[in-house]
Amino acid sequence: MQVSLEALAAGIGEPFGSFDLKEATDLAERALEATLAQGAETFVLTYSGGKDSTATTVLTLEWWKRRGKPVEIHVVYADTGLEIPTLHAQALAFLEAVKRLHPGVHIHTARPRPEESFWVQIIGKGYPPPHNRFRWCTRRLKIAPMDRLVQSLPGKKAILTGVRFGESDARDQRLILSCSRGGECGQGVLFQEAKRLNALYVAPIAFWRECFVWDYLNFVAPSLGYPTEGLEAVYGGRDTRFGCWTCTVVRRDKAMARALENGHAHLLPLYEFREWLWAWTRDPRTREKRKDGKPGRLTLEARREVYRRLKEVEAKLGMEFLTSEEEALIQKLWRSGRYNGKRR
Numbered sequence: 611m612q613v614s615l616e617a618l619a620a621g622i623g624e625p626f627g628s629f630d631l632k633e634a635t636d637l638a639e640r641a642l643e644a645t646l647a648q649g650a651e652t653f654v655l656t657y658s659g660g661k662d663s664t665a666t667t668v669l670t671l672e673w674w675k676r677r678g679k680p681v682e683i684h685v686v687y688a689d690t691g692l693e694i695p696t697l698h699a700q701a702l703a704f705l706e707a708v709k710r711l712h713p714g715v716h717i718h719t720a721r722p723r724p725e726e727s728f729w730v731q732i733i734g735k736g737y738p739p740p741h742n743r744f745r746w747c748t749r750r751l752k753i754a755p756m757d758r759l760v761q762s763l764p765g766k767k768a769i770l771t772g773v774r775f776g777e778s779d780a781r782d783q784r785l786i787l788s789c790s791r792g793g794e795c796g797q798g799v800l801f802q803e804a805k806r807l808n809a810l811y812v813a814p815i816a817f818w819r820e821c822f823v824w825d826y827l828n829f830v831a832p833s834l835g836y837p838t839e840g841l842e843a844v845y846g847g848r849d850t851r852f853g854c855w856t857c858t859v860v861r862r863d864k865a866m867a868r869a870l871e872n873g874h875a876h877l878l879p880l881y882e883f884r885e886w887l888w889a890w891t892r893d894p895r896t897r898e899k900r901k902d903g904k905p906g907r908l909t910l911e912a913r914r915e916v917y918r919r920l921k922e923v924e925a926k927l928g929m930e931f932l933t934s935e936e937e938a939l940i941q942k943l944w945r946s947g948r949y950n951g952k953r954r
Contacts, residue, residue, distance in 0.1 A: 631822045631830075638666075638814040639673050645812050646680060651765035654809070655685045656756060659693065659701030661845070662772030664838055665823045666815055667704075668831045670770055671712055684716040686759055690751040691721065691931070692728055692854035694866060696874055700844050703837050711835050720755035724935040727751075728856060733917045734936075734943035736898070736907030736950065739858040739891050747854070760807050767809040774818055824848060846872040855880045858888045879926045883919060890915070898950075910950040 645653070655670055657663045667685060674683055685708060687701060705717055724730060728751060731737040740747040760767060815823070827838040842848065846868035853859075855866055855877075866881045890896060896912035897905035908916070917940070924931055932940075943949055 631825055634815075634818050634822050635669065635826075637817060638669055641812060641814040641816075642670060642673050645768045645770075645810060648768070648810060649766055650681060650768035650810060652682045652684065652763055652767045654760055654763065654767050654769045655683065656769060656771050657685050657687045657701070657705075658772075659687070659697050659704070660772070661823050661827060661841060662774055662815065664704060664772075664841065665818070665826050665831070666770055666772040667708070668826070668834070668836055668838070669814065671708065671715065672834060675712070679714060682716070682765070683712075683714075684718060684763060686718045686720050686756060688752050688756060689719050689721050690728065690747075690854055692751070692856050694855045694869060694880075695877060695929070696844050696869055700837075700841060707836050718759055720752075720759045722751050722755050724933065724939050726754060727933075727936050728854075729920070729932055730936050730939050730943070732908065733913045733920075734940040734949065736909070736913055738897070738905070738908060739856070739887055741859055745859060751854075757807065760809060767807065768812050769807070769809050770812050770814060772815060773813045774816055774820075774823075820848065843872070844869075856884055856887065858884065858891070861888070876927070879923045883923050886919065887916065907949060910944065913944075913950075 642653075653670065653674070655663075655667045657667050671683065674681070685705070687705060689698075693701070708715060709717060722728075728747065731746070731750065732739060737746060738744065760769065824842060827841055829839075831838040845865075853863075853865065855863070857863060863881065863884055866877065866884070869877055870881060891908060891912070894905060896908055898907050898909055900906040920931060923929075
């Protein structure tokens, strides 16, 4: 089945109405075959714990097994340290199942370095929490750790993502652009080669409808031994998208609110902290002034208050959000005066 760029640009809707889950699976597997034909020696599955990356991982591993394991496979879990605890627990259970079902698969966890971490940026350096005009988190917490790990792997690599059409207008446009630059739009989507990583970017389930993803996770994957039938309950419904529990890019954290409504009321301190952080750091009194008069870094006093409240949340939940390395680095940055307007 071929899908024209014109159909995609017209709104994506039409291509999805003409095939079922089996045909969608065949289409995704053709994307994997096409990637193999491009000379990829290593497949890198970027796994977040969310529904799309989970479906992509299961589909790829089952294809790989049937094809006689023609390439080396690495599953890379992006652990920012800020995942909603219920989703994080589900992700770890899934990775354990992958180890059991596929002993030859390499599993890694990509974490930001202490100096890149969310809390060191905010509490140590005074970065304001991410917002739409300054979304500094993704590159530091996800992309940079993932890039370092991918660069350490041998051979020509294909990075497999769970990106799909229909998730958002911005993602749709990026996918359309990749097709126009040589992507094989009838066989998933092959992005342009990333030369700095010696890798292709591939989106095998690019044309899957959301209901296909859920059907695959609720029925197909469990029949193959993967613990994915509970993921929809973790989401609390099909209209929720997960991010970090600290996410201040959105005004209201619907994912955490849904988790609280669905039996995870013990996580209320996380929700309350995020709400407080969103409002607190938008108060001009918590920010230093730049030379142009605009709000700059968080003041040292504001950062100390964020630290104090975060430690309270840790105590309430019995969870650790700041590692000992991060704590030491924050204290060092505070003492240096480098990020609070005065050097020593």
